[in-house]
Every structure is written in structure tokens, then in C-alpha cells.
Amino acid sequence: MEQQFNKINRVEGSLSLPGDKSISHRSVIFSSLAKGESVIHNLGNGEDVKSTINCFSSMGVNIENHNDTLIVKGLGLKHLKKPISPLNAGNSGTTARLISGILVNQDFDSDIIGDESLSRRPMQRIIAPLTLMGAKIQASPAATLPIKIYGTKKLNPIEYEVPVASAQVKSCVILSGLHLDDESKVIENIPSRDHTERMLDLKVSYENGKKIIRVSNKDFPVAGEYYVPGDISTSAFFMPLALLTDNSELLIKNVSLNETRSGVITILKAMGGNIVTENIKQNNGELSGDLLIKTSQLHNIEIPSDIIPNIIDEIPILTIASILASGKFSIRNAKELRGKESDRISAICSNLKHLGLNVTEYEDGFEFDGDISNPFPVFESFEDHRIAMSFAILSLLLPNGGKVDGFNSVAISNPDFIKQLKTISR
Numbered sequence: 001m002e003q004q005f006n007k008i009n010r011v012e013g014s015l016s017l018p019g020d021k022s023i024s025h026r027s028v029i030f031s032s033l034a035k036g037e038s039v040i041h042n043l044g045n046g047e048d049v050k051s052t053i054n055c056f057s058s059m060g061v062n063i064e065n066h067n068d069t070l071i072v073k074g075l076g077l078k079h080l081k082k083p084i085s086p087l088n089a090g091n092s093g094t095t096a097r098l099i100s101g102i103l104v105n106q107d108f109d110s111d112i113i114g115d116e117s118l119s120r121r122p123m124q125r126i127i128a129p130l131t132l133m134g135a136k137i138q139a140s141p142a143a144t145l146p147i148k149i150y151g152t153k154k155l156n157p158i159e160y161e162v163p164v165a166s167a168q169v170k171s172c173v174i175l176s177g178l179h180l181d182d183e184s185k186v187i188e189n190i191p192s193r194d195h196t197e198r199m200l201d202l203k204v205s206y207e208n209g210k211k212i213i214r215v216s217n218k219d220f221p222v223a224g225e226y227y228v229p230g231d232i233s234t235s236a237f238f239m240p241l242a243l244l245t246d247n248s249e250l251l252i253k254n255v256s257l258n259e260t261r262s263g264v265i266t267i268l269k270a271m272g273g274n275i276v277t278e279n280i281k282q283n284n285g286e287l288s289g290d291l292l293i294k295t296s297q298l299h300n301i302e303i304p305s306d307i308i309p310n311i312i313d314e315i316p317i318l319t320i321a322s323i324l325a326s327g328k329f330s331i332r333n334a335k336e337l338r339g340k341e342s343d344r345i346s347a348i349c350s351n352l353k354h355l356g357l358n359v360t361e362y363e364d365g366f367e368f369d370g371d372i373s374n375p376f377p378v379f380e381s382f383e384d385h386r387i388a389m390s391f392a393i394l395s396l397l398l399p400n401g402g403k404v405d406g407f408n409s410v411a412i413s414n415p416d417f418i419k420q421l422k423t424i425s426r
């Protein structure tokens with residue numbers, strides 16, 4: 001599907017966005033594991049979260065949706081039921097990697113499958129630590145989906161230093177350790193998003209600059225109520241739109257402001273963006289607040305490498321802001337982008353070249369300069385929701401607009417993107 005986006009004159013009004021995707025996944029996972037009824041408010045409505053719901057439904061968890069509120073009747077420690085067919089994680093890396101840590105501890109064998117994109121993404125990063133804990137996992141020689149997980153009665157606790165900055169790997173090991181009597185230690189050098197440890201209220205300490213997370217079955221979740229704040233990664237698309245459109249003012253209400261995720265706000269403010277945070281509150285250990293965003297002149301800045309894991313999902317939209325900001329843009333130390341829903345370094349570079357920019361691609365990033373010379377661009381989404389929305393936003397900022405091919409991939413995280421745009425475009 002090719003979608004046309006025309007330049008907008010002004011952004012005005014307010015948005016309340018569906019729940020954060022990472023927090024939504026975890027709310028569904030923890031309430032499915034906990035024994036008894038949990039209630040989840042403002043759950044994310046993208047396809048990825050649905051994949052997690054479907055996986056737990058097929059393992060016997062009763063999950064009902066009542067007017068945007070999810071009621072989950074969880075089964076308790078090691079009480080999931082053997083699914084009758086392979087668990088389908090769809091496009092969702094978070095689903096596949098997090099549930100693996102749970103499945104290795106069940107008393108049944110299971111298979112995980114995914115769509116074409118997910119079946120290309122690396123799984124060795126979770127197979128390695130789970131195997132060290134004593135799990136048996138069978139995968140293709142390339143260590144990609146489909147994988148077969150042999151349930152094991154008693155795995156060993158682990159002390160594991162996560163070799164890549166990845167919240168999915170960290171969370172997978174934590175979820176496995178959550179099933180064991182003895183304590184496991186998960187060690188992080190570079191901080192990644194910390195929703196798992198916050199929502200499970202795990203013991204965390206710091207030694208020599210490293211974060212140490214301790215987990216055992218004493219931390220197993222209990223049924224309760226979850227209030228999921230609006231998705232900061234979804235909000236991020238609207239930030240450059242409001243900042244770079246004349247005479248604009250946009251209020252985004254109740255956005256997740258977890259400090260391991262809010263780097264996009266830090267960077268846009270450092271670029272000169274007028275973004276004010278208001279009404280800060282806390283629920284389930286997670287901060288949220290409103291963002292007031294006004295038209296600003298943006299200039300490019302040097303992006304420090306230690307902020308990369310924090311902005312990993314926002315690099316595509318930050319690139320769009322940088323195209324229309326003054327100065328040269330460069331990003332390095334971001335090799336992880338190559339293993340996302342698409343190879344995002346290659347996807348972004350290809351669209352930037354199509355615009356006529358001078359692009360240099362590196363294994364771990366890219367840089368560009370020059371002027372846009374293509375007046376009627378047609379961008380490729382590479383079937384990646386964040387690439388599709390990023391280039392839709394760029395199209396809305398270009399004099400003649402632009403088209404995005406394969407736009408329907410936005411449903412992975414935000415099926416209401418176009419509806420939300422209509423609410424705030426003048």
C-alpha cells in the first residue's frame with residue numbers, strides 16, 4: 001500500500017496515545033504468570049502486543065478485552081498449559097525473546113515461530129544464556145526462528161553479564177531466573193530500558209559502574225492492576241512534526257517518561273527544541289507526564305554513544321529531525337540498528353539517497369549532508385513500522401509532500417497513526 005502525505009500548515013491540539021509497547025508486553029506477561037485476576041488499563045493496541053496476548057491465550061490464560069481494559073486470569077508459577085500449535089510471535093522480537101525465558105522453565109516442549117522479518121533476527125543472544133542455565137533449545141544453524149524449546153524441570157541459576165545493550169536479552173534471563181528457588185544475577189554494563197526490573201520491583205545494586213539485578217522465584221509477580229502510560233516511542237514521531245511546522249503547539253498527554261527511554265526528549269531539547277514536561281506522576285514504578293511542544297529552530301548536535309541504547313527505537317525519527325535542522329548529522333556506535341524489524345541503517349540510508357542527500361554508510365551508523373533534490377519522493381518502509389512513520393513525518397514537512405510505500409506496517413505499533421495526525425493537523 002502506497003500512502004500519500006501532504007505538507008501540513010500547522011500542528012495544534014492534544015493527543016492521548018495508547019499504552020507504551022514495552023510496558024504493555026510486560027503487563028500482559030506478568031499478569032499471565034501471576035495467579036488470579038489482573039486488570040490492565042490503556043494497553044497498547046498494536047499487532048506486537050496482540051502477539052504476546054495470543055501466545056499466552058494459547059497457553060491457557062484467559063484474557064478478555066473490555067473497552068480498552070484487559071482482564072487477565074493468570075495461572076501461577078509453572079502452570080502454563082502446553083499450546084496445541086507453535087507460538088506465533090508475529091513481528092515481535094520482544095514477544096519471542098521474553099517468552100523464551102519462561103518456556104524453558106515449563107514442563108512441556110514448545111515451538112516459537114514468527115513472520116519473515118522476525119525469522120531473520122538473531123536469537124543466539126538469548127539461546128546462549130538460557131543454555132548456560134541448562135535449557136535445551138533447537139534452532140536453525142543461523143540461530144533464528146523457528147526454535148524448539150524443551151521444557152526442563154529444574155534449571156540452574158546464573159550470573160550473567162549481558163554482552164550487548166539489550167533489554168530483551170536482559171529480560172529473557174530475568175524471566176528465566178524468576179522461576180528458580182536460588183538467586184540469579186544479571187549484570188549490565190550499558191543501561192538498557194529497565195521496565196522489567198521496575199515492574200517486578202527487583203533488587204538492584206551498582207558495583208564498579210555495572211548494574212546488578214538479583215532475581216529468584218521470591219520475586220514472582222502477584223495479580224494486580226497496571227496503568228500503562230502512553231508510548232514515548234509513538235509520541236516521538238509527533239515531536240519533530242510540531243517542532244518543525246510553523247506556528248505550532250502540541251500537547252501530548254500521559255507519556256511514559258522512564259529515564260531509560262526519554263533520551264529522545266533530551267536530544268531534541270539539546271537541538272533547540274521547545275519541549276516542556278508537566279504533570280509528572282508515577283504508577284507501577286513507571287514515571288509519566290504531559291509534553292508541551294512548540295515550533296523551534298533545530299540545529300544538529302553530536303550524539304554521545306552512551307545515549308544510543310536509550311534512543312535505539314527513535315533514531316529513525318531523530319534522523320528526520322536532523323534532515324531539517326542546521327548543521328551536519330552523524331550517528332555511530334549504533335550497530336544494533338541492523339538487527340531490528342529491518343536493517344534500519346540500510347533502510348534509512350536508502351531513503352536518504354533517494355532524497356538526493358550525500359550519504360556515507362558505516363557498519364555501525366551513517367552520516368549525511370547536502371540538500372534535498374528530489375521534489376516528489378516515494379519512500380520505502382521496508383515493512384518496518386518505525387521507518388514507515390518516520391518518512392511519513394518527513395513527507396508532512398516537505399513542500400510537495402511525499403509517499404510511503406508499504407505504509408500498513410504501522411499497525412505493528414500504532415494502527416491509529418493517521419487518525420491521530422488528522423486530529424492535530426490544520
Ligand code: S3P
Pocket residue numbers: 021022023025094165166167168169171192193312313336
Ligand atoms: C525492547 C527492547 C529493545 C527495543 C524494542 C523493545 C523491549 O530491543 O528496540 O523495540 O521492550 O525490551 P533490544 O533489547 O533488542 O535492544
